[in-house]
Amino acid sequence: MLDIKELHAKVEDKEILKGLNLNIKAGEVHAIMGPNGSGKSTLANVLAGRNGYEVTKGSIEYDGKDLLELEPEERAWAGVFLAFQYPVEIPGVNNVYLLKAAVNAIRKNRGEQELDAVEFLALVKEKMKLVKMKEDLLNRAVNEGFSGGEKKRNEIFQMAVLEPKLAILDETDSGLDIDALKIVSEGVNSLRSPERSIILVTHYQRLLDYIKPDHVHVLSNGKIIKSGGPELALELEEKGYDWIVETEAA
Amino acid sequence: MSTNSEKMEDLVGKDYEHGFVTDIDSDTVAPGLNEEVITFISKKKEEPEWLLEWRLKAYRHWLTMEDPTWAHLDIEHIDYQAISYYSAPKKKEDGPQSLDEVDPKLLETYEKLGIPLQEQKFLAGVAVDAVFDSVSVATTFKGKLADAGVIFCSFSEAVKDHPELVKKYLGSVVPAADNFFAALNSAVFTDGSFVYIPKGVRCPMELSTYFRINASNTGQFERTLIVADEASHVSYLEGCTAPMRDENQLHAAVVELVALEDAEIKYSTVQNWYPGDENGVGGIYNFVTKRADCRGDNSKVSWTQVETGSAITWKYPSCILKGDNSVGEFYSVAVTNNYQQADTGTKMIHLGKNTRSTIISKGISAKKAQQSYRGLVKVSKSADNARNYTQCDSLLMGDQCGAHTFPYIEAKNSSAKVEHEATTSKIGDDQLFYCLQRGIKEEDAVNMIVNGFCKEVFKELPMEFAVEAQKLLGITLEGAVG
Ligand SMILES: Nc1ncnc2c1ncn2[C@@H]1O[C@H](COP(=O)(O)OP(=O)(O)OP(=O)(O)O)[C@@H](O)[C@H]1O
Ligand SMILES: [Mg+2]
Numbered sequence: 175m176l177d178i179k180e181l182h183a184k185v186e187d188k189e190i191l192k193g194l195n196l197n198i199k200a201g202e203v204h205a206i207m208g209p210n211g212s213g214k215s216t217l218a219n220v221l222a223g224r225n226g227y228e229v230t231k232g233s234i235e236y237d238g239k240d241l242l243e244l245e246p247e248e249r250a251w252a253g254v255f256l257a258f259q260y261p262v263e264i265p266g267v268n269n270v271y272l273l274k275a276a277v278n279a280i281r282k283n284r285g286e287q288e289l290d291a292v293e294f295l296a297l298v299k300e301k302m303k304l305v306k307m308k309e310d311l312l313n314r315a316v317n318e319g320f321s322g323g324e325k326k327r328n329e330i331f332q333m334a335v336l337e338p339k340l341a342i343l344d345e346t347d348s349g350l351d352i353d354a355l356k357i358v359s360e361g362v363n364s365l366r367s368p369e370r371s372i373i374l375v376t377h378y379q380r381l382l383d384y385i386k387p388d389h390v391h392v393l394s395n396g397k398i399i400k401s402g403g404p405e406l407a408l409e410l411e412e413k414g415y416d417w418i419v420e421t422e423a424a
Numbered sequence: 425m426s427t428n429s430e431k432m433e434d435l436v437g438k439d440y441e442h443g444f445v446t447d448i449d450s451d452t453v454a455p456g457l458n459e460e461v462i463t464f465i466s467k468k469k470e471e472p473e474w475l476l477e478w479r480l481k482a483y484r485h486w487l488t489m490e491d492p493t494w495a496h497l498d499i500e501h502i503d504y505q506a507i508s509y510y511s512a513p514k515k516k517e518d519g520p521q522s523l524d525e526v527d528p529k530l531l532e533t534y535e536k537l538g539i540p541l542q543e544q545k546f547l548a549g550v551a552v553d554a555v556f557d558s559v560s561v562a563t564t565f566k567g568k569l570a571d572a573g574v575i576f577c578s579f580s581e582a583v584k585d586h587p588e589l590v591k592k593y594l595g596s597v598v599p600a601a602d603n604f605f606a607a608l609n610s611a612v613f614t615d616g617s618f619v620y621i622p623k624g625v626r627c628p629m630e631l632s633t634y635f636r637i638n639a640s641n642t643g644q645f646e647r648t649l650i651v652a653d654e655a656s657h658v659s660y661l662e663g664c665t666a667p668m669r670d671e672n673q674l675h676a677a678v679v680e681l682v683a684l685e686d687a688e689i690k691y692s693t694v695q696n697w698y699p700g701d702e703n704g705v706g707g708i709y710n711f712v713t714k715r716a717d718c719r720g721d722n723s724k725v726s727w728t729q730v731e732t733g734s735a736i737t738w739k740y741p742s743c744i745l746k747g748d749n750s751v752g753e754f755y756s757v758a759v760t761n762n763y764q765q766a767d768t769g770t771k772m773i774h775l776g777k778n779t780r781s782t783i784i785s786k787g788i789s790a791k792k793a794q795q796s797y798r799g800l801v802k803v804s805k806s807a808d809n810a811r812n813y814t815q816c817d818s819l820l821m822g823d824q825c826g827a828h829t830f831p832y833i834e835a836k837n838s839s840a841k842v843e844h845e846a847t848t849s850k851i852g853d854d855q856l857f858y859c860l861q862r863g864i865k866e867e868d869a870v871n872m873i874v875n876g877f878c879k880e881v882f883k884e885l886p887m888e889f890a891v892e893a894q895k896l897l898g899i900t901l902e903g904a905v906g
Contacts, residue, residue, distance in 0.1 A: 222861050225853060250863035258861075262854045266876025275872065276862035283863070315876065316858075332862065 175200040175371050176241075176340060181232035182396075183220050190216045192396035193232070198340075201368040205382055205407060206375045208393035209415050214375045215259050217393070218344045221373075222256040223249050237339065250276075251283040253339030257329035257346050259375075264316040269328065270298065272316050273335055280336065301334040305361040322349035330358050334365060341365070342373045347381040359384030379411040394419055452511040457504055459483065462611055465510050469580050469614070472587060482600035482610030489604045502674060502709070509612045509645075572628050574658075575620040579647050582618035589620055593651050597680035597717040597744070605676040606713040609645045613678070616646035621656035621687070630886055632661040648679040652687035654720065659690040661889055675734075676711045685720030685747065690728070692885050694893055697733035702791075704763030707735025714741035718750035718776075726753040727770070728884045730893040735764060740798065742771035745779035745807075752781040755881040759897060760793030760825070769798035769830075774810035774840070783814040786878050788897075789825035796828040803840040810840045818848040819877050821870075871897070 176198040183191040190213045198204050206214055220227045221234070223246035234241040237252060244252065264272070277297070278288040289297065302309070305327055317325050326346050333341055343362070347355055362372065362385050374387060382390070382404060390406040391398045392415065400406065400418050453464060462483055466476040491501070569576050575586060582590050600610035621627050652658055675697070683689050691714075700707025710733075716725035727741040743752030754770040772781035787795045795818070803810045818827035829846050851873055859869035875882070875894055882890045 222857075224857050224861075246857065246860040247863055247865055250861055256861050258858065262852065262858045264855050264858065264873060264876055266879035267872050272859070272862065272864070272872065275864050275868065276859075279865065279868070280863040336862070 175237060177235040179233045181220070181234065182230045183216060184228050184230055185216060185226060189230070190396055191220065194393070194397055196391065196398060198371050198373070200371055202388045203366065203372045203374060203385060205387040205390045206373060206393050207377065207390065207407065207410055212393045213396045214393055215344055218256055218342045218373075218375060221342055222246060222254060247279070251280050255333050255336055255338030255341045257326075257333055257341065257343040259344040259348075261317045261325040261329055263318045265318050267316050269314055269316045270312040273298070273332060276332070277335060297335060301331060304334050304364060305331045306357050307331045323351060323354050326350055327354060327358060330361050334361060337365070339369060340371050340373070342375070344375045345377065347376050347378060355381065356384060379407040382407045392418055452508050455506050455508045457507070457509055457612065461509050465612060465614060468510065469583070471583055474591065475583060478595070478600065479611050482607050485601045486604070486607035486611055489607060492604050504608070507674060510614055568628060572625055573622040574625060574627050575618065576631055577618055579613070579616040579618050579649070582649075586618070586620065589651065590618070590649070593649055593680065593682055597682060597715050598678050598713050603713060605711045606678050609647065609676050609678045609713070613645040613647040616648045616677070618648070619650040619658060619660065621652045621658045623653045624655045626656065627658040630659045630661055632663065644673075644675050646677040648677070650680070650689060650691070651682045652684060652689050654684045655686040657688045659886060660692070661886060662691070662693045663696070663892070674709045674711070677713070679712070679714040681716035681725055683716065683718050683720060683723035683725050686722045687720060688724040689716065690726045691716070691741075692889055693729040693731075694889060694896060695729065695731045695733050695737070696896055699733050699762065699764050700735040702762045704735070707764070708733065710734035710737045710739065712739040714739065716741070716743045716752070718743060718745045718747050718752060720750070721747040721776070722749045723747050724751040726755070726884070728755040728881065729757070730881070730885070730896065731756070731758040731766060731768065732896050737766040737768055739768045740770055742773070743781065744773045744775065745781065746775045748776040749778045750776055751779070754783045754785070755884045756785045757788070757878045757881045757893070757897070758786070758795060759788045760795045761790045762793060764793045765795070767796045767798060771800040772802070772812060774801075774803040774807040774812070777806070777808045778810070779807055780811045783812070784880050785816045786881055787816075787818045787827050788821070788874060788877070789818070789827050790821040792824050794826045796830060798830045800832045800834070801842055803835040803837050803842070805836045807837050808839050810837065812842045814844045816846040817877065819874065820848065820850045
């Protein structure tokens with residue numbers, strides 16, 4: 175489903191990713207943990223095709239395609255979804271309007287029938303329940319004045335509506351209160367399916383209590399330096415990162 | 425993928441959709457301006473002696489005035505003697521009595537512009553008074569308006585049929601000697617619209633005028649006068665487009681609004697004149713004097729404008745808040761692209777007690793365009809408890825364009841409350857990326873973000889105009905949308 179090989183990427187002439195390898199199969203959930211500034215969001219942005227993130231070496235194969243050849247919107251059409259660490263505010267643009275534009279842009283480019291207002295509304299209603307999304311957030315401008323947690327929940331709500339094949343959740347758990355974390359996790363779990371792969375970027379093992387990952391990776395200084403099962407996260411929680419980073423250096 | 429700003433600049437380039445010239449013989453006077461030409465215009469229009477005198481007085485005053493100098497506008501000298509001051513489409517017999525008699529070519533032109541002059545418009549509740557060059561060629565639905573006692577006609581007709589109203593109000597808001605272009609307009613204006621809403625009447629439909637400049641090298645000088653008598657209400661829409669030209673064409677209109685006690689006037693403009701090509705060649709010079717006089721207590725005037733056209737725009741729709749508790753509003757979206765320049769804003773002059781004004785200005789600049797907001801809020805000694813709120817937001821697309829904000833505040837009454845907020849933002853790469861990541865194409869994303877930025881103004885426009893305005897914004901900024 176996703177095969178990243180020897181990935182090097184730089185931002186503003188600074189090399190951030192330095193030979194990253196990662197292989198994700200359909201249906202798997204991978205957690206990526208790692209110290210601040212290690213390159214987790216950079217990886218997420220490279221996968222989504224953000225401008226200014228330059229891949230200098232390596233390859234990314236997604237769903238049999240060369241992902242790096244695709245424009246950001248083409249990646250979205252192909253099922254790549256990024257839940258942003260810091261969702262941006264877009265004043266004056268209605269949240270649900272943007273979502274409808276997104277749904278129909280994706281459908282259109284896949285050669286599917288666009289949804290009319292009634293069908294779209296039915297879809298929205300269904301998905302709202304899934305993440306207990308408050309209705310008034312739908313009718314406000316995109317993320318404008320949303321609390322930190324509301325922004326994160328909105329990302330997951332969008333994910334639920336867009337039903338991606340590869341979802342990258344960049345610290346979606348940060349800023350969520352305990353109840354919200356539960357609800358959002360349940361939402362994510364309900365979206366787990368044999369066709370859908372999920373990358374969870376997180377700092378907290380707590381999230382992984384709710385969403386059981388198949389694999390856990392530690393990203394440090396632009397490389398995956400350790401991989402393991404869910405138990406790795408528990409170990410990290412206990413010992414921090416120093417021990418691996420030191421072991422590696424030794 | 426190229427950088428976002430480069431891509432955005434590609435999208436910004438879209439040929440002017442309304443650039444074509446209708447082939448009609450025009451009855452055009454030789455270029456040049458003198459008392460003879462003015463007399464010719466006045467005679468041609470069979471005007472009374474007092475109006476000719478008024479024009480000549482304005483002309484003589486104009487001769488003593490200097491060309492204005494431009495703070496933030498880069499403008500070539502205009503040769504006023506090279507302009508022809510009168511041009512009328514040829515008519516069969518005495519002129520059209522109904523649409524059937526209107527030159528089909530004209531109608532075709534309007535059709536191409538998407539101006540629904542015919543029945544659809546009536547069904548939509550809009551009466552159209554179309555100005556083609558300098559003479560009104562078609563006026564519809566006068567009957568329904570007449571039943572309500574509303575007078576809505578070309579300025580020339582008003583001079584003939586309602587001379588007492590014209591004489592009473594003409595120049596009472598914008599005096600002939602007000603400024604260089606107002607004086608020029610007063611001397612040579614050829615036509616425009618006249619509206620009178622009698623006491624207590626709510627105008628039964630939105631009034632709409634489409635202006636169009638066609639004959640080559642012809643300056644157009646419209647004169648619009650709207651009088652809302654006590655406790656009356658009217659919403660007036662003005663829309664403009666012009667065919668493609670190489671020479672710069674001068675356009676210097678004067679619009680006067682008078683709101684008496686408890687009256688309300690809503691004046692909405694969508695201005696889409698030819699802006700010149702992507703190299704800055706051609707385009708309309710748009711120097712307009714628009715002013716409203718809130719003469720009566722509790723009167724209200726609201727200006728809403730969407731300015732996407734013209735090579736150079738110089739325009740400050742203003743309100744004189746004379747009556748106690750009177751309200752002035754100004755909502756503006758101005759878009760400049762390529763080499764377009766705009767210097768626009770408003771003046772709110774608070775004279776009466778408890779007068780309130782609101783200014784919301786949204787400026788969007790792309791490519792090499794320059795834009796200035798210039799606003800004056802003046803609170804006189806007599807204006808106790810005057811309030812003003814001003815919000816000025818600029819959005820830049822690319823890094824070669826500019827936005828400048830000049831708020832002037834003169835408060836001579838200590839009870840005045842004047843608030844000003846200003847922001848300048850670049851269309852955010854992060855906003856754009858957010859939309860792209862959700863599968864929305866770049867041009868649709870830009871369109872969405874820009875429309876969101878303008879929302880506060882668009883919601884002030886009458887529904888069908890708002891749709892048109894959004895479309896126009898898309899065309900101006902985005903290239904091949906849809
Ligand atoms: N636009 C940029 N310009 C310069 N440096 C950048 C830019 N974006 C990221 N970086 C740098 O790249 C490094 C990796 O950043 P990244 O955001 O990927 O870290 P992260 O692992 O997501 O950290 P966190 O856990 O704090 O979210 C950091 O040192 C950061 O400062
Ligand atoms: Mg991060």
